[in-house]
Amino acid sequence: MFQQSTMFDSNNMLDMSHKMSSDSDLMEIRKTNDDDFETKSVTETTMEAPSGDDQDPADQRPKKKRYHRHTQRQIQELEAFFKECPHPDDKQRKELSRELGLEPLQVKFWFQNKRTQMKAQHERHENSILKAENEKLRAENNRYKEALNNASCPNCGGPAALGEMSFDEQHLRIENARLREEIDRVSGIAAKYVGKPVTSFSHLSSHHLPSRSLEDLGVGSNFVSQSGTVGEMYSSVSNSDLMRSSLPVPCEADKPMIVELAVAAMEELIRLAQAGEPLWVISSDHDEVLNEEEYLRTFPRGLLGTKPLGLISEASRESAVVIMNHVNLVEILMDVNQWSRVFCGIVSRAMTLEVLSTGVAGNYNGALQVMSAEFQVPSPLVPTRENYFVRYCKQHVDGTWAVVDVSLDSLRPAALSKSRRRPSGCLIQELPNGYSKVTWIEHVEVMDDRNLHNIYRPLVNSGLAFGAKRWVATLDRQCERIASSMACNIPAGDLCVITSSEGRKSMLKLAERMVMSFCAGVGASTAHAWTTLSAAGNDDVRVMTRKSMDDPGRPPGIVLSAATSFCLPVPPNRVFNFLQHESSRSQWDILSNGGMVQEMAHIANGRDPGNFVSLLRVNSANSSQSNMVILQESCTDATGSYVIYAPVDIVAMNNVLGGGDPDYVALLPSGFAILPDGSSLNNSGGSSGNVVVDDVGLSSPLSGGSLLTVAFQILVDSVPTAKLSLGSVATVNSLIKCTVERIKAAVI
Incomplete structure (x- = not known):
């Protein structure tokens, strides 16, 4: 009852x-x-009143x-x-x-x-x-x-x-x-x-x-x-x-305060970006972190006041030269849809609540908007961070552009403020040949979350999980990906079954949507609820259901998502190389039934050889898979790696390869997110650091462990109104745990 x-x-x-x-x-x-x-x-003037008996009683009123x-x-x-x-x-x-x-x-x-x-x-x-x-x-x-x-x-x-x-x-x-x-x-x-x-x-x-x-x-x-x-x-x-x-929408009385706060935040961001020691110091991981004592001396008043009891500070700075001009970079940061797409691994949800200014002279100079965003790590074991803030864009006299965020704590209920952004953002300096230098600053104050799983605590406490290095590494990789999608001079040998540049662009666009869908469903976003399945001695498996209706990019019916995260005493690069290489796929992919995997197409989308989109075919005795191919994207940078794939109907894929619209291809992406475990961050990702050659002929760092998230999306019923039984959940639970055991047996 x-x-x-x-x-x-x-x-x-x-x-x-x-x-x-x-x-x-x-x-x-x-x-x-x-x-x-x-x-x-x-306003009456005080008169000299008569004293004592000379005063008329009538005048005493x-x-x-x-x-x-x-x-x-x-x-x-x-x-x-x-x-x-x-x-x-x-x-x-x-x-x-x-x-x-x-x-x-x-x-x-x-x-x-x-x-x-x-x-x-x-x-x-x-x-x-x-x-x-x-x-x-x-x-x-x-x-x-x-x-x-x-x-x-x-x-x-x-x-x-x-x-x-x-x-x-x-x-x-x-x-x-x-x-x-x-x-x-x-x-x-x-x-x-x-x-x-x-x-x-x-x-x-x-x-x-x-x-x-x-x-x-x-x-x-x-x-x-x-x-x-x-x-x-x-x-x-x-x-x-x-x-x-x-979240409250700002009223007219709030707007002068918001403008004043944004202008002051911009001034602080510029000073932080241009300052050196002792305000910024080099950590043991060779990253720039803020000296909090020096910060309090430099900015004694502070825009948001003193740090509330129970919050801890995280502040880092990172710089990089990226292959994108400053105009496009500013547009990405000021357009919430583009921003969410480029940083889909970090931004799980974002919305613009109100635009206070669209800028002047046809660009974003002076643009001001109130926003809300939720930031994530690709694992259901790491709680997200929600922020309510104003974003301000300004072009300075030297031609440098700056975009700054600062929390609007005074406009929201104090009970919700578990995370707030002190002036954070980036400076963008124009360079020749379409390049830009980006200096990124992340300065947040967050509450120590008890729901954070212990295996992710070293990574989060190090500042890498939500810090400036991850933002810049993601931006650099995505800029290379965008440049690759626009390239025309591709050697014919790399095209394979792709017969036109339109087909290449359509395939990359389909892969981008696949990656976004995977990232949106693998984290602990408050947009959905996970249910935990656990057994003694085994890793926890999170499951959730979604009903798909009238969505051309997802098959109709009930979709079951399952994810789990666990530690591996193996360097991240070795795990990434093992999972992305087609020659080792049969060792972990249960659904391939031991068949050999053949690469039909390969599109490089970055300088790192691990960044590419491929089309795979499984040569299996199972005739039911003969009409399916596998679309896969592999990407890696200094802060983490992904291997994401989805089975695609071969008829739909042929339409995409011919330059057709990829938005109408139904996808259910599955895959892996690989992060360093925090024990050795200076040699934890990308292709940098001392390396050795592993058993599949690829390179990996010498030290440090990995945090691996495995996630599946499976259509369990083609009728959206059907009820999902616990038996289906048990089947997916067994599938994901069997995959985890195979990976452990292969790489440890």
């Missing part, structure tokens, strides 16, 4: 009244409407205070000045008083009252957001309750028992538990604005809900799947709309 959810009364979200205090010896304020104030001003009502012109002038400067200084107030015929104190109090009014309007706006979020949760909760109440056995049509619950219904129960936590969070935020505590959902439920709890239904703690493995809920928020609904 489902527990009925009891929400807190939305009437507690009533707008708040704000009492404005005034100096009784000077003036009292009476508000007449939103745009006008009537001011009762005591207090004098009546004179009222002064501002004229329409005065109000208009004050309003116009307020938009430019809400906090005028003494000199500005005196000038206004002379121009408008008012006392300086009258001007001072008008601005005080106006600021109070704007604050009240802002808080009413925040209240309306909280109300909307509360109503949304209420509707979601009712929908899930109705779905669970109508749950039935697919075989007999009767009420579903625990053992017969589908995987989707298990997810509904888990989602309901998540909703209860979300309502508690919203209640806490509401209490802050209402001014009195709001009864938590958990307390209400103890009085109004039925006696059976989620634990009684087998969801709150553990459930047993058909494979005999034990699963536990992996805490995550599945509603992607929550990212937008939980």
Whole structure:
């Protein structure tokens, strides 16, 4: 039996009244409407009153205070000045008083009252957001309750028992538990604005809900799947709309503050980019990191104030020369869609909430936009970092372009601020022949996340997981990839089955979409919820389902995603070379049934020989695979590597090779993400460092271990409305664990 959810009364979200205090010896304020104030001003000159018996008793009554009502012109002038400067200084107030015929104190109090009014309007706006979020949760909760109440056995049509619950219904129960936590969070935020505590959902439920709890239904703690493995809920928020609904859109009163903050952040970024020692020091991994003590001396005030208790600082700087002109680089950074695509391995979700300025003179000089983004590591074991910030672009007098981000913590509820960005971004200097020099700075303050798995803690603590080196390495590799896709002078021997430059571009575009889809589904993004399957002595496997409907780039039906991450005492380059080479594929690819793999096409898309897109054919006795080929992209840089592949129908692939539109080719990408384990970062990736030749004739670093993420996407039912059984989950669980065992046996 489902527990009925009891929400807190939305009437507690009533707008708040704000009492404005005034100096009784000077003036009292009476508000007449939103745009006008009537001011009762005591401006009488103090008279010498007769003393003692000479004073007339009638004169002992207090004098009546004179009222002064501002004229329409005065109000208009004050309003116009307020938009430019809400906090005028003494000199500005005196000038206004002379121009408008008012006392300086009258001007001072008008601005005080106006600021109070704007604050009240802002808080009413925040209240309306909280109300909307509360109503949304209420509707979601009712929908899930109705779905669970109508749950039935697919075989007999009767009420579903625990053992017969589908995987989707298990997810509904888990989602309901998540909703209860979300309502508690919203209640806490509401209490802050209402001014009195709001009864938590958990307390209400103890009085109004039925006696059976989620634990009684087998969801709150553990459930047993058909494979005999034990699963536990992996805490995550599945509603992607929550990212937008939980973030405030700046109101007019906020915009001057945002502009001022962005300008100051730009100045700080320039100073950080141009400074040397002692502000920047070289770490043991030969990376530039910020000297925090020197930073506090250089910037004693700090744009975001002092670092909150519980947050730790991560700050790094990296430079590189990339093969792209400055105009295109700026466009990538200022277009949220291009930015998300180029950095898909780092940016799991991003959106522009409001554009405050589009720039001047037809370019991005002066562009200003409020954004939200979620940053990830390609593993479900590393929690993402969400930031709410303003991005500002400016061209400087020397021709250098700069793009800076800085968090807008003052506009968001403090409870959500687990990560904030101090001035971070990059400087872009134009070089000859279409090249640019990029200097990247990442400066963040984050809370130590207890959900971070121990095997990833050294990598995250080193700063490499989210630091400047990873951003620059990704940008450099993607610039080479873009340049490769635009190249025309390709030797005929490299084209193989690709007969035209249009076919080559279509194949690269299809591979790009495959990589983006893989990266979007392998991390711990709050856009989806993972469920953990684990068994004693084995690695955890995360699984989740997605229903694909009306998506030309994905086959229709129920798609099951499964992923796991584990350590290997083998250098990352050796693992990468083993996984990407077609001669060793039969050692780990169960679905190839031991058949030999032949490369039909090869497109290099970078200077490193490990960066290429290939088309593979499996020569297997299984006739069911004769109509399929494998599209694969391999890419590597100094911070990590990927091997991503997807089976493609041969008819659809022939259309792509002929220059057809690749957006209508259905893909379900699987593959691997390989990261250094943090033990030896100076020789951990790319083709750099001391190397040896391994058993497949390729090179790898001498030291350091690897963190390998294995992920599969499988279509388990072609009917999107079908229910997924736990038996399908057990099958995929066995598949991914068998793959892991084969890899370990081959490389260790």
